[in-house]
Amino acid sequence: MDTIVFIGTNKSGSSREAIKAAKRLGFFTAVFTDRPQFLEQIAQFPDVDHMILRDLSNLYTLKMAILKLKKEGKTIRSILSFIDPYVHVAAALAEQICTSIVSSKQILTMEDKTLTRRLLKNLSVSPYFAVFHPEALLQDFLPRQERHLPLIVKSPKSAGSKDVLLATSKKELKTAIKKLAKKYRGEPVLLEEFISGPQYLIEAVVYKGTVYIIAVIAQDITFQHRFIVTGYSLMPYMETPFYNSIYDSVTSIVQALGLKNGACHFEMRLADGEWKLIEINPRISGGAMNRIIEIGYGINLVEETIQLFLGNEPRLARKHSKYVYAHYLTVSYEGILSKVTGRERASKIPGVEEVFIKPKKGKYLRPPLTMGDRYGYVLASSETSIEEAKKMAEEAAKEISFQLEDEYSYDI
Structure with missing residues (x-):
């Protein structure tokens, strides 16, 4: 049975509509989720043929579960995700398990905002940016950034607006960096020039x-x-x-x-x-x-x-x-x-x-x-x-x- 595997979904929005589209195209839909309540609410997902609870960041357990589907007679046509940060996870699994025309390398670069900025730094579309590394001293880093205020402070791997902070002063900048460094321990913090305009x-x-x-x-x-x-x-x-x-x-x-x-x-x-x-x-x-x-x-x-x-x-x-x-x-x-x-x-x-x-x-x-x-x-x-x-x-x-x-x- 031709099957499309989805890594993660929301109840509504683009990710859910993708599952509905796959079902409409005649595919068996297998959806991996890390939300136990979704299995309890499975009646609300009539477009999902098979829902499986897994840690979505663990490639090995996901791969084993998908290979189990293959053993059960499912033909895996594609592995997809429409949710951050699992687009790269899905692409990496697709490269290993089924035919894929999309490179996981480029997707990983897009998911990591620091990698994106470094790759595009010589293009005219790239604003000023700087990266604060967790092992660096904040008192040495801050003076170099003051002249670039106001700045946007964000986590490189978070797609949520909750992790995008505006700093208009040295004090706000220090507070924002410390907040994200504490929340995402061991991860760098990305600073970007604040761009005004539509x-x-x-x-x-x-x-x-x-x-x-x-x-x-x-x-x-x-x-x-x-x-x-x-x-x-x-x-x-x-x-x-x-x-x-x-x-x-x-x-x-x-x-x-x-x-x-x-x-x-x-x-x-x-x-x-x-x-x-x-x-x-x-x-x-x-x-x-x-x-x-x-x-x-x-x-x-x-x-x-x-x-x-x-x-x-x-x-x-x-x-x-x-x-x-x-x-x-x-x-x-x-x-x-x-x-x-x-x-x-x-x-x-x-x-x-x-x-x-x-x-x-x-x-x-x-x-x-x-x-x-x-x-x-x-x-x-x-x-x-x-x-x-x-x-x-x-x-x-x-x-x-x-x-x-x-x-x-x-x-x-």
């Missing part, structure tokens, strides 16, 4: 060395304690010089990485007419991204990524072009979720394509400190303008209310 997310596919820009999305970013993306604007139409500058920048990065096949997304900022790379990840962006592109262009990017990994030519031509805006939902205070109201009213607003609410009753919610503290989204589309799509999404979002109870209140 930020864009670029979804790209590389097939046989050719770069295809699938989507360019403007990001709305709010900063309280962390950088949180709360809005995404799909840009179906762009001025030719603007698009060409993106394409040239992305192509230069892909060529420096030596990437011949794969899917990846870039976060870039336009500063003084120059593109600067904020981050690159070897997969489609999570959350609503696959749905944004599918609504806007008729392209199911996770499905085409699967085709790419199977060695087939991905179908990347647009079926149509719409403006799409994704408005993410957050809360302004913490508490236990008792009820969500307004979902139906929001869904009925003209232009609204989808309303997704993530948390269930009884879940603890808080104001956003990480991207995981976004509790749903509204997708709206327009044939005429992104402003119209955004207006409809925000109007719908106002209908939705998360009713929270005090965390410490109990019914007696």
Whole structure:
């Protein structure tokens, strides 16, 4: 039985949609997870044929379990992951167990932000950066960085916004470095120049060395304690010089990485007419991204990524072009979720394509400190303008209310 193995999944978003796509394509789906509760909730995963509990960072135990599937008669066609940091794990296993056209070496470079920065340091897209090593003395390191403030301080191997800190003073810089050095003992800490300017997310596919820009999305970013993306604007139409500058920048990065096949997304900022790379990840962006592109262009990017990994030519031509805006939902205070109201009213607003609410009753919610503290989204589309799509999404979002109870209140 032709089988696709997935290393990790979330309940929703791009990783889950990839499993659904594989099932739709006729494959047996085997999913490895490190979340015991998923096995208890297996009825909520009708698209998963076989779920297996394993440590997802242990290549040996994963390999043995996959080989066991082969002995049971499964033909392993591909091993995939759409979740950090397991994209490299999946690619490494695929190289050992089945045919793979994607190199785990390039994926590892993209997953480790320090490796990425060093490889791209001579490109114009690369901002100033420095690496603090755990064996170094902080008092010797800090004076050399003061003139580069403000700086972004991050963990090289964490994809979470919770580990991206802004330092505007020497004191904040020292505190941020010490915080991450303590949290990730023995690991280096990466410092990057803070780039001001509009930020864009670029979804790209590389097939046989050719770069295809699938989507360019403007990001709305709010900063309280962390950088949180709360809005995404799909840009179906762009001025030719603007698009060409993106394409040239992305192509230069892909060529420096030596990437011949794969899917990846870039976060870039336009500063003084120059593109600067904020981050690159070897997969489609999570959350609503696959749905944004599918609504806007008729392209199911996770499905085409699967085709790419199977060695087939991905179908990347647009079926149509719409403006799409994704408005993410957050809360302004913490508490236990008792009820969500307004979902139906929001869904009925003209232009609204989808309303997704993530948390269930009884879940603890808080104001956003990480991207995981976004509790749903509204997708709206327009044939005429992104402003119209955004207006409809925000109007719908106002209908939705998360009713929270005090965390410490109990019914007696």
